[in-house]
Amino acid sequence: MSGSAEGILIIAAVGYVLIRRFLGEPLEGKRMLLLPAVLAGIGVVHLIKAPQPAVSIGFLIATAALVALLGVLRGISARVFERDCLLMMRYTGTTLVLWVINLGVEVGSEFLLGQLDPQIEQSASSMFTIGIGLLAEGIAVLAKGVRTEGPIMWAKGRRSKPDRMSPLLDCLQRAARTDQSPMRDLGSFATRVGELRNSARAQQDADDPAASARRYSSACRSAMAGRRR
Template structure:
């Protein structure tokens, strides 16, 4: 079963995401896609050896399915706009309520299963990262789909310490096809300066060409 420390850390991370996105921030594809996928993979490795009974597998499938549905609803509730040429995302009250519902379903299912079979509940207790990761991944996909239909360009990753932001040409290409605007072609992650726009990549990346 997930340890109390792990549960507290996960809840703290969720609260951190809630606060940041309620305030609003640029859409960052890497954070929306890679992080949930990693969490889901870690969660899957934690439960793969423990799920042995049909009941525990059924509860896992149900809770994961509900998490995916709620994740899609969260994504649909997120407000997406364009600010300073970038896609900007902001959580709404509905998004927060859906997060609370997601956690309530997960911990409620664990409580019900514990009353039925404590051994199965212990196996299901390790699935917290898996179910949350799956829901967050679907949420990210829905938000990015909304952002692609908008005018603001989608970051792959925000630059740190004054470095240019990284862009994703495949997301630019999707926006180009959707909105009919010109998107730059180039390497897997082009760079975007906050004032000067797309700039040549340096270091280990190949050169970015317009």
């Protein structure tokens, strides 16, 4: 397939994703993770067919890192909500602005990369960076989804078959809902220890009134000494 034809397919694929996600679509793990990874992998396969200069590789990696950051920001800006017992996602105005910046980065990097290495297959580099950006966006959106009420499907059922769910995503959702934070558990443990200690002291005072009176008298003397100082 020629480079121009691949470029047209890439533009069509990005446009399809933008339209679907602006209208709102189900949060589908396979579409969010697997397909972008395949797109990035195809780009890598095309790039390694011919040896690339170190400068071009470094520039491509830097571009991919920037695009991944923009993908994470897009995922954070997207809205995640429940509808018809499924989690949905929808792009916002902020997401559109981030996409415009992303496309500007892609065009600018392709131009500079062409100046550094005229022999590089630019459609392959675009597939790689766009795939990385969509993968980062998918991870960010799914991270929001696991903290939201509602199931996340892995793949939509075909031909009247039920939707496929992911045990891993279900497990992550349960863990996020229970909020089993180590610091929270430590704080609860310390509170419980304090309650048990106070209860034990109250029981001891009830069993030995004289010891309770001595402790009260000692506390009063300490308070008076502190005032004199």
